Amino acid sequence: MVNIRELDPAASPLDYFGYELRRRREAAALTQRELGAIVFCTGSLVGQVETGAKVPTREFAERVDAALLTDGFFSRLVGLVLRSQLPSWFQPFADMEATAAYISTYQAQMVYGLLQTEAYSRAVLATGVRDRLDELVAARMERQRILLREEPPLTWVVLDEAALHRPIGSHQIMREQLAHLLTFLDHKWVRVQVLPFLAGEHASLIGSFTSLRFDGHPDLVYTEDIISGHMTANPETVKEAALRYAHLQASALSVEDSAALITRVMEERYAQAAEPDGRGVA
Structure with a gap:
């Protein structure tokens, strides 16, 4: 039976997406099954999206735009929908x-x-809440689209060498993740440095942090604890974070030497023969 649950389009981005999908599908005189056939999915899936029971993917949104001639409406809206799936904090x-x-x-x-990578993200997120895993992975992949802009943010990442050695998921997942990091070697707007074990004690033994700089707005520093995240624009904190980051960059390998270390770890630690369960072994 067709699900006819009505949505309040003002309730959330997901409800707005479902409401508009039903309205525009009906305006095109298409059933859920007919639209599903056009966009290569089931009518049931269309119905689930229309009732807010299923979060649409970007691919689904793009196909619906093409099918209903909606000039990119759903492709633009799906970014808000996916972002709304991130934890509220x-x-x-x-x-x-x-x-x-x-x-x-x-x-x-x-x-x-x-x-x-998507597989690495899934393995990381699976250590927490599993009941919304697909939605959380899709939201993280959507978040990465800022790097695809014509003018993306300059993104400078210092990775502790421990992040290269800690096997997240399978060895194949790690190999693909490290290979993905190497693709940024020639990226104009992304730089990756590795802080090697040989650096010993360093300026952020207390843990990870992120600084954001804006055009015309105060800088922010973001940290996380076990259950939530914290942002601050306190000038002293921002200054301290900038100083610590400068020390981390100075202690880290160059971008080129970092790529060489990533390659070495990928080949030596994650070059693999597969075990019967599909996990790689060094």
Whole structure:
């Protein structure tokens, strides 16, 4: 039976998407099954999106735009929908990250979210809440689209060497993730440095942090604890973070030497023969 649950378009981006999808599909005199056939999915899936039971993917939105001749409406809206799937405590940072002119981050445990592959992201996010895993992964992939802009933010990432060695997911996932990091070697707007174990004690033994710089607005510093994130524009904190980051950059390998280390770890630690369960072994 066709689900006819009515949505309040003002309730959330997801409800607005579903409301508009139904309205424009009906205006085109298409059933859910007919629209599904056009966009290569089931009518049931169309119905789930129209009732807010399913979060649309960007691919779905783009196909619906083409099918209903909506001039990119759903493709523009789906970014808001996916961002709304991020944890509520993280959304303010994601909003600020998306408008920053310069992002600098030190990551002590894992690869920064903007540089993660989908498989790596899924393995990381699966350590937390699993019931919305697909939505959270899609939201993280959507967040990375800021790097595809014509003028993306300058993004400078210092990774602790531990992030290269810690196996997240399978060895194949790690190999693909490290290979992905190497693709940024010639990227104009992204720089990756590795803080090697040989650096010993360093300026951020206390943990990871991210600084955001804006055109015409105060800088921000973002940190996380076990359950939430914290942003501050306190001038003393911003100044202290900038000083610590300068020390981290000075202690880290050059971009070129970092790429060489990433390559060496990828080939030596994650060059693999697969075990029967599909996980790689060094």
